[in-house]
Amino acid sequence: MAEEVVLLDFWPSPFAIRVRIALAEKGIQCEYKEEDLRNKSDLLLKMNPIHKKIPVLIHNGKPVCESLIQVQYIDEVWHDKSPLLPSDPYQRAIARFWAHFVDKKIYEIGTKIWTTKGEEQAAAKKEFIESLKLLEGELGDKPYFGGDNLGYVDVALLPFYSWFYAYEKCGNFTIEEECPKLIAWAKRCLQKESVAKSLPDQKKVYGFVLQLKKAFGIE
């Protein structure tokens, strides 16, 4: 049976970007359907009735929801090419831990940076940098979190690089100053075609953030 892979997508979403990178790494043909989140399609509501969110991966008509679950699914189904999770159970547990850490810390705190001001923003910036430094510690001297090649944690974290410029402008700080290793890592990843074609332009993401701030009345 011919494989049918569809991704319900939204260009700046870090969660959707993760799936795009995974699909590209594995060379999987996919139909990308851009969603208008103010006017969600019937397909989206049918395929993710619980959360009504993107990304939704639809494989031969069956939906898979939640980006990290989707990346694991892709890794399990298309297991013969570019494995993302290591084969050793302990290394897998470590990779899952750090991917979960990215979800808990980078996304939530990053959001606070562009949605808050004053003391709350200052605290968010501090925690953000601390979290990035912990990730730098995990990266160590490896070229990628996955070792010699892109792995699960690289895929989990990379999309947020597209948002760094927006965080920096909104928070009035420079990430590279504090976390040069991480920026070097991101630039190294961008050399790969699968990453370069999946990550949106940072300035475009900043424009989107400004639109959101206006729409939500955030200064």
Next chain:
Amino acid sequence: MAEEVKLFGTWGSPFSRRVEIALELKGVPFEYIEENVSDHKLKSPLLLKYNPIHKKVPVLLHNGKPILESLIILEYIDETWKQNPILPQDPHERALARFWAKFIDDKVNPPVWRALLGSGDEREKAMEEVKEGLETLERVLNGKKFFGGETIGMLDIAANFIAFWLRVVQEFSGLEFLTPDKCPALTKWCDEFVSCDVVKEHLPPREKLIAFTKNWLSGNGWTD
């Protein structure tokens, strides 16, 4: 090499108990170390060494290597000890088990505590969230004996909170989250689950949990 398996846990935590159930199911002998989690100063140096970032239980130590986060530990256990698998083989089924386990932790567990701690509108809203979550799980169960089918799987283990903690809170607080008329299959599942051999030794003592929760609540200001 002899296996060395240790679990740093705490008697009242559903997350900690999940790991106990999985190890029991797989027949893996382990050493249990009770951590005092209410007083940070009393957390053991070993816990702080193995989980420096979050300083939380459960922590599974396998031949000296720490594994953190209950759902991650469950997957690790399943991959390391192959007997009595708790995750399905099929990738789509696995994705579903992971999705619903996350749903329980993100959408069902937190509003139970919000309902307990809150009052008025906030409590109402939290109650609605829990009830909706439970009704969704009723549909997921779809008349099966367990989420895992004939025997318990990862999702059943992840749902331990509902089978025990949620029902204990319901009984002493009078907040009716789970009712047999709205969720008949789920209600039956709760009874089946807590009676399983591999589960019943790994539930907190009921009265002790009630006393502990009430004590914690009065420290936080229980209002009615």
